[in-house]
Amino acid sequence: MNIFWRELKAGRKGLIIWSACMVLLIASGMGKYTAYSSGGASGELFNQLPSTVKALLGMGSLDVNVMSGYFALLFLYVELTAAIHAVLLGSSIIAKEERDKTAEFLMAKPVSRSTVVTFKLLAALTNIVVLNLVTLISSLVLVSIYNKGQDITGEISYFLWSMFMVQLVFLSFGALLSAWMSQAKSSGAAAAGVLVGSFVISKITDLSDRLSVLNVLSPFKYFSYNRIVAGEGLSPGILILTVLLTAGLSALTYYFYGKRELDIG
Amino acid sequence: MNIFRHELKSLRKSGMLWAAAMIALAGLFLSLYPSVAGDTEDFRKLLEGYPASVRAMLGIHLDVISSLMGYYSMVFVYIAICGAIQAMHLGASILSRESRERTADFLLVKPVSRISIVTAKLLAACTVIIATDMVFFAVTAILAGAVAAAGYSMHLFVLLNLPLLFIQMIFLAIGLAVSVFFSRLKNVLPLSLGTVFGLYIAGALLNADAKEGAGRYLSPFQYFDSIYIIEHSGYEIQYLFAGALLIAVAVAVTCRIYVRKDIHAV
Amino acid sequence: MTVIELNHLTKHYGKSRGIRDVNLAVEEGEIFGFIGPNGAGKSTTIRTLLGLIYPTSGSAAVFGRNCTEHPEIRKELGYLPSEVFYYDNMRVIDLLNYSASFYKKDCTKRIRELAEMMDLDLKKKIDDLSFGNKKKVGIVQGLLHEPKLIILDEPTSGLDPLMQQKFFELIAEENRKGATVFFSSHILSEVQKMCSRVAFIKEGEIIKLERMSTLQESSYKRISLESAAAIRKEDFSLAGVSHLEVNGNAAKFIFKGNINAIMKAITAVELRNLSVEEPDLEEIFMHYYVKED
Numbered sequence: 001m002n003i004f005w006r007e008l009k010a011g012r013k014g015l016i017i018w019s020a021c022m023v024l025l026i027a028s029g030m031g032k033y034t035a036y037s038s039g040g041a042s043g044e045l046f047n048q049l050p051s052t053v054k055a056l057l058g059m060g061s062l063d064v065n066v067m068s069g070y071f072a073l074l075f076l077y078v079e080l081t082a083a084i085h086a087v088l089l090g091s092s093i094i095a096k097e098e099r100d101k102t103a104e105f106l107m108a109k110p111v112s113r114s115t116v117v118t119f120k121l122l123a124a125l126t127n128i129v130v131l132n133l134v135t136l137i138s139s140l141v142l143v144s145i146y147n148k149g150q151d152i153t154g155e156i157s158y159f160l161w162s163m164f165m166v167q168l169v170f171l172s173f174g175a176l177l178s179a180w181m182s183q184a185k186s187s188g189a190a191a192a193g194v195l196v197g198s199f200v201i202s203k204i205t206d207l208s209d210r211l212s213v214l215n216v217l218s219p220f221k222y223f224s225y226n227r228i229v230a231g232e233g234l235s236p237g238i239l240i241l242t243v244l245l246t247a248g249l250s251a252l253t254y255y256f257y258g259k260r261e262l263d264i265g
Numbered sequence: 266m267n268i269f270r271h272e273l274k275s276l277r278k279s280g281m282l283w284a285a286a287m288i289a290l291a292g293l294f295l296s297l298y299p300s301v302a303g304d305t306e307d308f309r310k311l312l313e314g315y316p317a318s319v320r321a322m323l324g325i326h327l328d329v330i331s332s333l334m335g336y337y338s339m340v341f342v343y344i345a346i347c348g349a350i351q352a353m354h355l356g357a358s359i360l361s362r363e364s365r366e367r368t369a370d371f372l373l374v375k376p377v378s379r380i381s382i383v384t385a386k387l388l389a390a391c392t393v394i395i396a397t398d399m400v401f402f403a404v405t406a407i408l409a410g411a412v413a414a415a416g417y418s419m420h421l422f423v424l425l426n427l428p429l430l431f432i433q434m435i436f437l438a439i440g441l442a443v444s445v446f447f448s449r450l451k452n453v454l455p456l457s458l459g460t461v462f463g464l465y466i467a468g469a470l471l472n473a474d475a476k477e478g479a480g481r482y483l484s485p486f487q488y489f490d491s492i493y494i495i496e497h498s499g500y501e502i503q504y505l506f507a508g509a510l511l512i513a514v515a516v517a518v519t520c521r522i523y524v525r526k527d528i529h530a531v
Numbered sequence: 532m533t534v535i536e537l538n539h540l541t542k543h544y545g546k547s548r549g550i551r552d553v554n555l556a557v558e559e560g561e562i563f564g565f566i567g568p569n570g571a572g573k574s575t576t577i578r579t580l581l582g583l584i585y586p587t588s589g590s591a592a593v594f595g596r597n598c599t600e601h602p603e604i605r606k607e608l609g610y611l612p613s614e615v616f617y618y619d620n621m622r623v624i625d626l627l628n629y630s631a632s633f634y635k636k637d638c639t640k641r642i643r644e645l646a647e648m649m650d651l652d653l654k655k656k657i658d659d660l661s662f663g664n665k666k667k668v669g670i671v672q673g674l675l676h677e678p679k680l681i682i683l684d685e686p687t688s689g690l691d692p693l694m695q696q697k698f699f700e701l702i703a704e705e706n707r708k709g710a711t712v713f714f715s716s717h718i719l720s721e722v723q724k725m726c727s728r729v730a731f732i733k734e735g736e737i738i739k740l741e742r743m744s745t746l747q748e749s750s751y752k753r754i755s756l757e758s759a760a761a762i763r764k765e766d767f768s769l770a771g772v773s774h775l776e777v778n779g780n781a782a783k784f785i786f787k788g789n790i791n792a793i794m795k796a797i798t799a800v801e802l803r804n805l806s807v808e809e810p811d812l813e814e815i816f817m818h819y820y821v822k823e824d
Contacts, residue, residue: 014455021463029470077466084462088455100451188454193286195458196350200290200343207297267632275618367616371672374581375633376605527584530574 003106003116007093007123015127018085019134025081026135029074030142033067068152071143071159072225078135079163079220083195086128086167090174091191093120094257098184103262117257121175121250128167136160158233162223165242169219170195172249179257268372268382272359272389280393283351284400287344291405294340298333298412305331333413334421338491341425345432345486346465352394352433353457356440359386360523361450369528379524387441387516394433402426424498428489435485435508436461438515445522448529482507532559532595534680534711535580539589542575550575550735552589557713557728562706564726564743565715572735573715577684580713581610593680606634609678613685615669617657623668624653627675634676645671648697662689670698674705681705682713687721699725720809752790755783756797757804767796 094117097103106116139156173194178187198218205211205221215221222238360383363369372382405426409417440457444450468484481487481504488504535557543549550572557563567573578584579591582598582605591598593608617626624642631638646653649667657668666689673681681702687695703725706712716722722729723743731739756762762782767775771788780803786793797805 021459025466028467032470074470077469080462081466084455084458088452088458092452092455096452188452192350192454192458196347200347203343204293204297207294208300210300211297267629271629275620366618367614368618370583370610370612371617371630373583374605374608374610375630376603376608377633378602525585528578529584530578 001119003111003119004123007120008126011089011093011123011127015130018081018131022078022081022131022135023138025078026074026138026142029077030146033070033146066229067143067147067149068155068229071139071152071156072229075159075163075225076220078139079166080199082128082131082135082163082167083170083199083220084192085131086170087174087191087195088188089124089127090171090176091178091187092174093124093178094175094253095178095184095187098263107262113258113260114254117175117179117254121171121253124171124175128164128171132160132164132167135163155228155231158228159225162228162234165239165246166219166222168246169222169242169249172246172253176249176253176256179253179260182261182263184263266385268377268385269389269392272386273392276355276389276393280397283347284397287347287397287401288404290347291340291344291401292408294343295337295405295408295412298336299414301336302331302333302414333409333417334425334495335491337409337422338425338495341429341491342465342486345429346461348394348398348429348433349436349461349465349486350457351397352390353436353440353461354453355390355393356437357444357450357457358440358453359390360441360519361444361447361453364449364528365451370530373528379526380520383520383523390437391434394437395430398426398430398433401429421495421498424494424500425491428494428500431489431505431508432485435488435511438512438519441519442515445519445526448527485511533557534559534561534594535563535713536592536595537576537579537589538592540576540579540586540591541588542579542584543587544575548572548575548735549587550732553732553735553737555730555737555740557711559711560706560709561728562702562712562714562726564722564729565713565732566717566719566722566729567715567732568717571732573717573732574684575735576732577610577682577713577715580682581605581608606676607679609673609676609681611669611673611681611683611686613688615665615672617665617668617672619658620656622654622656623651623660626657626668627653627672630672631675636676638675641675641677642671645674645701648701649694663691663694666690667694670701674701677705677708678710680711680713682715684715685717686714687716687718751809752786752793753783753808754786754793754797755781755806755808756800756802757781758800759803760801762800766800769793769796 092099097106107113136156139160140153143152143156174187174191177191177194178184181187181190198220201214201218202220205215205218219242222242223234227233227235358365363372373379402423406419406422409422439460443456443460444453450456464484465486468486485508488508489500493501533556535555537553537555540553541549541551548570553572553576565573565576575584579586580593580598582602585599593604596604598604621629627638627642627646631642642653645651649670651664651667651671655664657665660668670686683702687698690698699721702712702714712725714722714726726743728740728742730737757780759780761780762777764775764777767782767784769792771786771793772784773787775784776782
């Protein structure tokens with residue numbers, strides 16, 4: 001447990017900064033809602049735009065005139081922010097022992113490597129849960145201030161659930177990278193590369209249906225926004241697959257970290 | 266010159282990687298152009314039936330999108346994000362690296378002034394970025410030629426691509442300036458990713474209501490409006506100026522702080 | 532000529548560590564010892580000399596010029612830190628050549644000489660070197676441009692005794708050729724062997740500055756003895772004896788002064804065992820501290 005508390009304490013400042021940024025992002029995003037919703041007259045026409053054109057304009061295939069559609073648009077950026085946080089957290093929480101040359105210190109203690117990984121992952125999990133809750137609460141509060149139409153509490157909760165799953169995937173992926181790559185230093189760069197890559201893929205697949213198979217590579221596309229906006233919630237099948245993916249990535253993290261030649265130079 | 270050469274050598278590999286990544290990204294986007302162009306063409310026919318006022322509201326965008334240049338300018342922002350991350354990361358790590366890898370004691374006891382260290386490193390970073398951009402531009406121009414149905418204006422293509430260099434220079438300078446405030450910057454990535462995506466998101470949200478106004482100065486991604494570039498074949502001078510000012514201030518701050526900085530033992 | 536001159540040098544780090552009002556002058560051709568326990572301010576002083584940190588007040592000058600304003604003084608300066616870190620992905624020879632490129636003179640011959648002397652493989656990658664071998668790279672790196680001032684910060688840590696020996700020979704040789712040496716350490720015996728003058732630093736302040744010869748004359752001995760009969764305290768109550776502990780047939784004390792006087796006192800008792808040792812640094816320090824405080 002001491003590792004858990006130590007990690008929580010070490011990550012506290014970062015978490016506060018990320019949470020503050022998240023609240024700011026949602027607040028400034030909601031502040032723009034009036035600008036979007038006032039364009040009501042063009043709404044009908046807007047819906048006839050081919051999805052590729054809307055994608056190019058940065059709106060995906062969402063109806064941004066209603067609150068849930070607008071929130072979905074904003075959510076894209078919220079999710080991106082949370083994913084950056086998760087992937088960096090995942091890769092650094094394991095890699096930092098070698099980066100800061102403290103691996104020797106920690107590994108000389110009477111704890112097994114899997115215990116170390118367990119507590120570190122738990123601490124990281126706590127971090128992403130906190131960020132998720134901060135996002136949830138600030139979304140609910142801020143949306144209720146601007147929302148003149150239908151209540152969308154349900155939709156928001158679904159969105160945040162899907163975000164939690166995406167956070168989990170990126171967290172475990174980051175952890176796996178740092179346990180697996182021989183150079184602890186470059187695992188962060190690799191993790192960031194994967195994140196930017198999957199973000200760009202999610203944008204590209206908007207442009208052409210032929211490429212939708214690529215969506216498998218981009219966790220941002222695992223949960224359909226349109227489905228959530230339509231009030232249908234998350235697809236249980238994909239939910240299960242995502243959990244399995246996370247479990248698989250975590251298991252590999254344990255496996256590779258157990259075999260790792262620690263760089264204590 | 267020796268510091269410059271040393272830095273260049275150590276940055277070579279990552280520079281090539283970035284150029285390759287950006288070319289791949291641009292190639293992917295360009296390869297989608299024919300199908301997107303088809304979509305917009307159909308939609309434009311449908312628009313003919315609508316009143317002129319409605320057409321005016323959306324039409325300008327559509328005209329722009331259905332042309333190769335317009336399409337490229339729309340997807341360009343993702344290339345700019347990549348480039349900005351490269352530049353910000355380069356800027357934030359090139360000076361702080363010596364402290365992080367504990368080689369500051371090696372370099373800073375050599376008979377060179379801190380200013381010349383900053384100059385050499387800044388020059389090396391600029392060289393890497395310019396080289397990346399030149400390779401990127403050369404390959405992308407060929408790819409664009411391959412997908413363009415009816416030829417395209419090279420002049421406009423250059424104009425659309427140049428903002429990549431401008432944006433990168435801005436982020437390079439921001440990265441440098443931010444990094445000197447840390448006594449030991451342990452992990453550069455959160456800083457560079459956070460700043461770039463933060464400013465991108467800020468820009469995207471600001472874009473929603475106002476094209477003009479003070480808010481636009483906030484995000485370097487909004488300094489170069491593609492529609493303006495396509496219509497006027499030039500840049501908005503006040504934003505060019507703002508960018509130059511930002512770079513000058515950031516570099517001045519970097520020098521000022523770095524020269525007076527205490528380099529602590531490990 | 533004065534090579535190093537510190538004038539009322541003061542550096543605050545936040546609240547705690549740092550140095551206060553340090554005054555020193557090191558003359559050309561000297562080997563100057565700088566002694567103090569960990570955290571006393573040795574490295575802070577050295578880092579100011581190297582222009583790595585800026586003094587809060589006072590000044591530090593090398594070759595008569597201010598350390599922080601004149602980077603060119605470092606042309607004639609060689610530095611060996613206690614822990615060495617270099618660019619991991621470089622080969623030893625590449626690093627040494629990079630280092631040499633800062634001095635605008637041909638150092639190839641000197642690099643070969645030094646590497647041979649220190650038994651260092653120039654083709655290896657720095658990443659693959661052991662701590663001791665990295666240290667050797669540090670030594671070659673610090674001396675390859677034949678500096679006129681050599682600054683050593685706890686230089687022997689990580690070197691095996693054989694290499695320490697070679698290293699000291701190398702430094703002595705440089706000194707014979709005219710180089711001034713500033714030698715910081717917490718190991719008294721090292722300093723004793725080489726230095727002509729020594730400064731003691733404690734909690735950021737210089738508490739004693741002495742010629743080595745004076746220090747040796749007044750050198751402290753830790754004497755412990757056992758005798759056949761019980762020892763009385765009065766047997767050793769003479770000038771120069773301190774920290775006397777008598778325990779039945781055994782006695783322990785520290786002595787400073789004329790060695791003949793104490794020998795007479797010792798021969799007066801019937802000895803069963805006797806040891807005369809150099810007191811370790813801590814004891815010397817304690818001695819100084821008791822006196823100075």
